[in-house]
Amino acid sequence: MPYHILVADDAAMNRALIKDILNRNLRDATFADAINGEEVLTYLQYTQVDLIILDLMMPVMDGYQTLRWLKKHPEFHDIPVIVNSAVTEIASIEETLKEGAIDYFTKPLSTNDMNIILPLKVKNALLYYEQQKTIVALNRQISEELKNANTFAIIMLPKEHGYNRIDLFIKYHPTLGVGGDFFDCVETDQRIHFMVADVTGHGIAAGMASSMVKVLYRKIIEQSGIMPDEILSEINHSIFEMFDFAGRDNYLVFTAFVGVIENGKFYYANAGQPYPLLYQTKTKTFVDIRQNGFVIGMMDHVSYETECIDIEQGDMVFLYTDGLFCAGEGSDFTGWEKVYSLSKHLESVIETDPREFLDELFYGFHMIHKLKSVDFTDDVALMLIKIRKT
Template sequence: MTAPVTTPGPRILVVDDNDDNRYTLTMYLDLEGYQHVVTANDGEEAVALLEAEPFDLVLLDVMMPRLDGFGVLAWLKAKGWLHHLPVIMISAQNEIENVVSCIELGAVDYLTKPFNKVLLRARLGASLEKKRLRDQMRAHLARLERELDAARALQMGMVPQSFPAPGAAFPWDIHASIAPALEVGGDLYDVFRAPNGDLCFFIGDVSGKGMPAALFMARTKSLIRVVTELTAREEPPDPAAIITRVNAELCDGNDAVMFVTLFFGVLSPGGMLSYCNAGHNPPYRIAGRNITPLVEAAGLVLGVEPSVAYRTAHAELAPGEGLFLYTDGVTEAVNAVDEPLGEARLEAALAGVASTSSAMVAAVAADLAAFVREAPRSDDIAMLALRRIPATLGLEVPETVLVDKVIE
């Protein structure tokens, strides 16, 4: 004979309008060691008890006055409690069809009258064990959600959340937006000053999604900042030299064979742009309605081959000209019929916007939302816009430019 339960953990509710049945069930439960047993005479009393206190299992009669077992099950289903509260139906042999209907409503099992003690023990044990496992899973998922929320907050804190207002000492208008497809993602961008005062910026996209991509993203971002600080103390930053060093570091110990596409650029206060592209989507140079991709200095993605030699290309931004950088989550976003947004539509959206960086990002985000509509998003999305302000500061700019961290 199986040893009785010795811990008084589970709380069981017995619902039956027959006094003898309630007594018999409570006696069996007591013999099996279940010490927290509450009884109800009918469905209405059961509903009141269920609203007032928690239970781990319900033994529910089918046919009862006032509110029967069907009514109690319907109430539990409407509450959404059947996902975590097992209900075992109690029925006479000639009520099996009703029991089947109850199981279709959400009951997990049934017992026939008169009760078989061995069968009762087995049904109770199995149902309570399933509940225990489900409770553990829910607790684990809740803990993971809390950790992912914390990870998302940390990741969002790693990207610049505000930029200095444009002015004579900072002649750049900057705006950015990022939206992971999951709680955390592998897209990244950064904007920071080099030791000589030049503006360094980059945008990247790590292979994969979720926590591994986010960790690889964090490593990439940290490496770029550190290498730039170390290599650009005596002379202006060289994008190719910085990216070559970062690539070698990312390849070291990369057993998971992850990689990141990345565009890295340096802007001088006078508008000279130096840049290097490691397998990333070419950003756009924007001069009024003239939209031109920067296709020079293309190289291999980072993290794959440590001996790759990267090149630096140069361009000069006139006052008022800007750059728009993005990850492939923008152009590869699909609508309800699985059509991608594509480069042509992105260029059209950029060609029709005002000259501020925030207007560029907002226009693309709005066009993307109108194109995708209710289609699920499967990739991270990041955008970064920079504009060299005219020397006269004739264009209106906000005093503080905040980054958009989520695209609706």
């Protein structure tokens, strides 16, 4: 493809020599001249340039000032710049390399410089620029795909309105635009079904997996009277069958908590999720729903256990994924204790404004991570279910 190269040097003889050398070594290259930095900036406003060969010592606006200006402006930041100057100014050339120049050569040019070194430096710089443009285009495409996937993921989230016996509050923070955390809530004539899950990984693949889990979950809970342990067992068996058929080099592993509320009873089963919390309005305090179980997708024919606790009107069930308390590298297996502790401090908030409770809790962990100079590195899903008073 044709390249357009801007040669900036206040000496006409130097510009002519550089263009002559490159004309003999490059195919389809065109050239433009500038005698100082101001002319470089003016030319760039109207013309696409693939490479700038920049003399450091020029009048009006020298090469140092020009290079700094280019690197401060995003629209010109990625244009490769090869600087050149006299042999006695090597220290200055090193400074420009730190400022962002891609390469340099010194004057006067030797025969070897003219025939081999300069053409090679220019070819490498042009190749670098082509690679950078390809990377930028791919990143733009990936960003657009993530944006579309995030839109789909938001559509798949449960809606906060449309329930007769509960109020639902959710907060979702994916780390890559779309994430693998999944939660759902379904109200039937007799029951409230809900689930929170955390699929391994991030990004589009994890988002697709969580969508698949949601479809599977919705299908399973259509069965009359099905209990949480049976729901988890069926999901686990179905996932295992799918990926066993695809070959065990492929797998899907995730943690999940499943709950059912019916006739004043809260039935639940856990598959490796952090312990949810139950806020009891009568005592105005939190109770942790502590139960363990195998994560889904590791072994087939795993048994889970349904446990039960009373739940009254005005009570609230709070579910969350471990991305809330995990930041940086590694896992925090006692992170639920931090969630419990901070939630206890926010008991007066949840009583008056459940949505503010979610926001305050999220912000609290953001500040905890910030003190450690880290931020959320995993998807975060928060869901609060409040039983309406009738």
